[in-house]
Amino acid sequence: MLYELYYWPTIPGRGEFVRLALEDAGADYIDVGREPAADGWGVAAIMRYLDGEATDRPPFAPPFLKAGDLIVSHVANILQFLGPRLEQVPEHEAARLWAHGLQLTITDFTAEVHDTHHPLGPGLYYEEQKEAAARRAVLFIRDRLPKFLQYFERLLAANPAGNAHLLGKDCSYVDLSLFHMLTGLRYAYPKTMQRLEPKLPRVATLAERIAQRPNIAAYLASERRLAFNENGVFRHYPELDQP
């Protein structure tokens, strides 16, 4: 199966959660937004789906995935769809529901990271909402960030199949997403993470191990991997990274 991933071409963003799953599995996929417009790809191809020109089930926003005739939108929905196909989630229904619930917590976590630089919404640039961002970031760093990270630390400690993964004994798409979250947070909030990580040994170890998985290591070293930058979810604004 050739998968088509539709996502903005210049940021890791939310699309990166999907890229990591496809890359770790060695799946055959096209990163549509980054392919030439001359071949019918690029941002114009994304817009044809959002406009409803190419489908009568238009997604509200990227990322979305095309798999044959199926269109699947939202990160957690895409990963739930790919999970069994890429063997990145256990078979039992209880485990799949648990994995999807965890992924939805990562969705919420991601939105809160984004809101630290856009507390007044997506309609203004960061530079137009810096004061509100500074106030939100202080609260995020003090309360929300530790709460989310300690939750995942606690789950790793409690996994009956071992501390290496969030569920079961093998790597799941949720582990890959937690890796992306940690990598993004280290980019956006380096001082804060340096302070918090000693209290999160299992989360930190999980991230190291994911980075060393052969397909992930090859991907991270490739040109397919986009660098974090100040247009995505994880942005490094030193003024927000305060204790």
Added chain:
Amino acid sequence: MLYELYYWPTIPGRGEFVRLALEDAGADYIDVGREPAADGWGVAAIMRYLDGEATDRPPFAPPFLKAGDLIVSHVANILQFLGPRLEQVPEHEAARLWAHGLQLTITDFTAEVHDTHHPLGPGLYYEEQKEAAARRAVLFIRDRLPKFLQYFERLLAANPAGNAHLLGKDCSYVDLSLFHMLTGLRYAYPKTMQRLEPKLPRVATLAERIAQRPNIAAYLASERRLAFNENGVFRHYPELDQP
């Protein structure tokens, strides 16, 4: 099957999306948070799951649903789980993925409604972030609210099975959730909605029809239905409801 819904007892909030699905189907359920602590229910019962005392798969936050031994967290995950069991979603995989994607768009929409009164996050009271809220609400009303609502209006117009529902020819859990969204928005932003609704005839008609479904009408008239108030997602602050 007796379902146990775990959610805060004093607000419609996000739990209401689940309550409406259970009520419309006439399902047998316990609204755990509202049952007596003396019987082992109430908020203490919710906390035992969040603390990890009652489960080794603790949810991050309510709502969550218990169905036999299964625990399902996050509104969209719960509705996806209940959908086939309550016959509130079509059978085909493509339709189920589409329904879940729409529900996740409603999740994002709900978060943005909440952020209008809490732009700096959940750690401060509204009264402590009124200025930022006023700025965010202006942008929400101008850009985001019409964008979300027109998206659903467009989907209703494009449904090949008719304008009465978002997908297929029957009422789905997504229709019930859109009803809750519209009801909540009318409570929170009455002036704004009065201005917008003439341009949203299909969304408005859907909400009228859902309210008239026998089980929903009976529920809305019952004591089980909690009134909107200023502790939930949909809050009426007249100062935010400005053109």
